[in-house]
Amino acid sequence: MIIDMQSSEVPRLNMSSWEIGESRYLPGMEIKKLGKEKFVVYIGPQHPGSGHMRIIIKVDGDVIVEADPDLGYVHRTMEKLSEGRAYIKIIPLVERMAILDACNATLPYVEAVEKLLGLEAPERAKYLRVALCEINRIASHLYGFGIFGVFLGHSTMYMWGFGDREILVELAEKLTGARLTHTYPIFGGVRRDAPQNFTDNLRKAIRYLRKRLEDYRRMFLDNPVIRKRLEGVGIVSKRAATDLGLVGPNLRASGVEYDVRAVEPYEAYDEFDFEIPVFEEGDSLARAWVRVEEIKQSLRILEQVADKLDKTKGQQIMHDRFWAKVPPLYKKVFEAEGRVKLMPLFAILRVPKGRAFARTEAGRGEITYYIESDGKDKPYRVRIVSPSYRNAIMFKYAIPGHRVADLPAIYGSFDYFPPEADR
Amino acid sequence: MMPAKFVHKKTPKIGVLSSIGKNASALVLGLKYFFEPNRFTLMYPREYIVLDKRYRGFIVLIKNKCIGCESCARVCPTGAMKMVKFEVPNPKNPEKKKIVKYPTINHQRCVYCGFCVDICPTEALYHVPVHDVVYFNLADMIQYVESFQKEPVSPTAAEGAVPVKYIFDPERGLVKVRIKEGEKQ
Numbered sequence: 001m002i003i004d005m006q007s008s009e010v011p012r013l014n015m016s017s018w019e020i021g022e023s024r025y026l027p028g029m030e031i032k033k034l035g036k037e038k039f040v041v042y043i044g045p046q047h048p049g050s051g052h053m054r055i056i057i058k059v060d061g062d063v064i065v066e067a068d069p070d071l072g073y074v075h076r077t078m079e080k081l082s083e084g085r086a087y088i089k090i091i092p093l094v095e096r097m098a099i100l101d102a103c104n105a106t107l108p109y110v111e112a113v114e115k116l117l118g119l120e121a122p123e124r125a126k127y128l129r130v131a132l133c134e135i136n137r138i139a140s141h142l143y144g145f146g147i148f149g150v151f152l153g154h155s156t157m158y159m160w161g162f163g164d165r166e167i168l169v170e171l172a173e174k175l176t177g178a179r180l181t182h183t184y185p186i187f188g189g190v191r192r193d194a195p196q197n198f199t200d201n202l203r204k205a206i207r208y209l210r211k212r213l214e215d216y217r218r219m220f221l222d223n224p225v226i227r228k229r230l231e232g233v234g235i236v237s238k239r240a241a242t243d244l245g246l247v248g249p250n251l252r253a254s255g256v257e258y259d260v261r262a263v264e265p266y267e268a269y270d271e272f273d274f275e276i277p278v279f280e281e282g283d284s285l286a287r288a289w290v291r292v293e294e295i296k297q298s299l300r301i302l303e304q305v306a307d308k309l310d311k312t313k314g315q316q317i318m319h320d321r322f323w324a325k326v327p328p329l330y331k332k333v334f335e336a337e338g339r340v341k342l343m344p345l346f347a348i349l350r351v352p353k354g355r356a357f358a359r360t361e362a363g364r365g366e367i368t369y370y371i372e373s374d375g376k377d378k379p380y381r382v383r384i385v386s387p388s389y390r391n392a393i394m395f396k397y398a399i400p401g402h403r404v405a406d407l408p409a410i411y412g413s414f415d416y417f418p419p420e421a422d423r
Numbered sequence: 424m425m426p427a428k429f430v431h432k433k434t435p436k437i438g439v440l441s442s443i444g445k446n447a448s449a450l451v452l453g454l455k456y457f458f459e460p461n462r463f464t465l466m467y468p469r470e471y472i473v474l475d476k477r478y479r480g481f482i483v484l485i486k487n488k489c490i491g492c493e494s495c496a497r498v499c500p501t502g503a504m505k506m507v508k509f510e511v512p513n514p515k516n517p518e519k520k521k522i523v524k525y526p527t528i529n530h531q532r533c534v535y536c537g538f539c540v541d542i543c544p545t546e547a548l549y550h551v552p553v554h555d556v557v558y559f560n561l562a563d564m565i566q567y568v569e570s571f572q573k574e575p576v577s578p579t580a581a582e583g584a585v586p587v588k589y590i591f592d593p594e595r596g597l598v599k600v601r602i603k604e605g606e607k608q
């Protein structure tokens with residue numbers, strides 16, 4: 001087909017219809033006029049931040065008078081899909097909720113099933129789980145920082161956050177064999193042992209990241225331009241945070257002492273010496289600071305994990321029920337490659353009748369699983385409550401009263417992740 | 424047992440005067456990284472990473488080892504692995520045919536979770552540390568027994584890109600190093 005360039009109609013925007021009225025569109029932004037100087041602005045759902053969601057705001061001039069978070073654009077029916085799958089197949093499914101926080105998102109599921117099966121992971125497997133959880137937590141915070149930076153027009157922070165996250169992703173790849181969707185914890189233990197030089201690499205990465213956090217402070221947190229945009233913006237009071245049920249760093253930035261790792265230690269968290277930072281102010285700046293302080297503490301945990309891993313070298317990483325009677329080939333593979341081979345019964349694993357509940361502290365807050373089993377090889381019900389879903393309500397209360405220009409600062413500071421909220 | 428402690432902190436306050444200093448400090452830091460950048464970008468089509476042996480890449484079948492037990496197809500969470508039946512001559516009775524089953528992989532669906540590799544009782548499946556194979560049509564992505572046994576080749580490696588690997592460094596985080604001839608790990 002030949003197109004006649006002269007005669008063919010080139011669609012042009014009719015600028016006269018771009019008057020404020022029914023038909024003014026900007027990409028991802030639809031505006032409706034309500035009255036003089038009063039508009040409804042639809043922000044999203046084409047990826048306003050780290051995923052698809054929409055905030056519908058009403059503005060008077062450029063002051064936001066009402067904000068309404070509109071979720072569900074990346075809903076993948078994970079809970080329903082889980083009802084028709086064998087237990088093991090659900091792990092790679094729910095992992096896709098928050099791929100940058102995969103271990104934290106799947107661990108409570110694995111723990112809940114382990115509770116029903118009545119088994120507990122061996123010691124070394126617990127340390128390996130904690131190692132990957134903390135690697136994921138730091139990676140998730142750095143990702144959040146990167147997005148936050150680019151929201152505020154600070155592209156240096158974006159590059160640094162994503163660049164330094166690569167180190168953690170690389171560590172996770174060395175441990176599990178995959179960069180993001182690790183599928184690492186499994187009923188009874190973990191799937192792979194740490195490679196030879198893992199703890200050395202981990203220590204090197206910790207030293208580097210400690211140094212980098214100082215750079216972050218100078219470049220981003222103490223930068224007067226950034227501080228002006230964050231200080232006193234999007235304040236969430238202690239009362240509001242508890243009443244609305246916020247979780248994770250957002251809750252701790254409002255002065256509330258709550259962290260699953262402290263109130264109900266899981267895996268090996270009660271063996272490590274670390275602090276949980278709590279900030280009083282509740283503004284966007286405090287939410288940024290609490291994450292930086294948390295990264296420092298995660299590095300502290302990782303340091304202790306590295307020592308523990310060195311001490312428990314060569315120990316079993318799978319529960320006896322799935323490891324005591326394995327054929328010699330399985331043990332040979334484990335010794336040679338550190339890979340745990342699964343018994344064929346994993347594919348049709350029957351879980352005793354019962355209900356189980358488990359929770360962990362993911363990068364963005366508490367994540368909860370409730371599993372009901374009727375004794376078959378598929379769960380009767382899997383209920384997931386993810387941290388971002390619980391934090392999303394805050395947009396309704398933290399945004400009004402601010403100017404439109406403050407919205408990215410507030411949205412970014414909550415580190416909201418739509419795929420995790422929508423499940 | 425030493426449960427984690429909560430520690431209350433406050434965001435540091437900065438006054439007008441110190442804010443000038445902080446601004447300058449951020450600029451100086453920016454300049455420092457301008458002159459001494461810490462880059463480790465992979466120049467992808469011209470360079471490629473030589474992945475670890477442990478990397479969960481493409482999956483290859485060793486037909487001789489496969490006993491047709493179906494475990495791999497049963498555990499696959501995405502339905503990428505399916506069993507296909509073949510008729511082969513029965514060695515005992517040449518009149519009759521024998522039916523054997525071999526797995527088939529659909530790379531459109533596979534998420535490289537590695538469950539099939541780990542569950543195979545005879546180690547008939549293994550991962551190759553390759554992740555960048557390109558297919559020109561969707562049908563090629565379904566690999567039956569014949570093509571399933573061939574190890575895929577990374578097109579970047581085949582076209583003579585420079586092999587690199589990343590090593591951890593306490594000063595620079597990750598450092599990209601070129602792998603010399605004959606030094607493949």
Ligand code: SF4
Nearest residue numbers: 499533534536537539
């Ligand atoms: S790697 Fe996972 S998704 Fe791919 S074929 Fe094997 S079990 Fe299925």
Ligand code: SF4
Nearest residue numbers: 489490492493495543
């Ligand atoms: S699990 Fe292994 S032996 Fe069994 S059918 Fe699959 S490839 Fe063959």
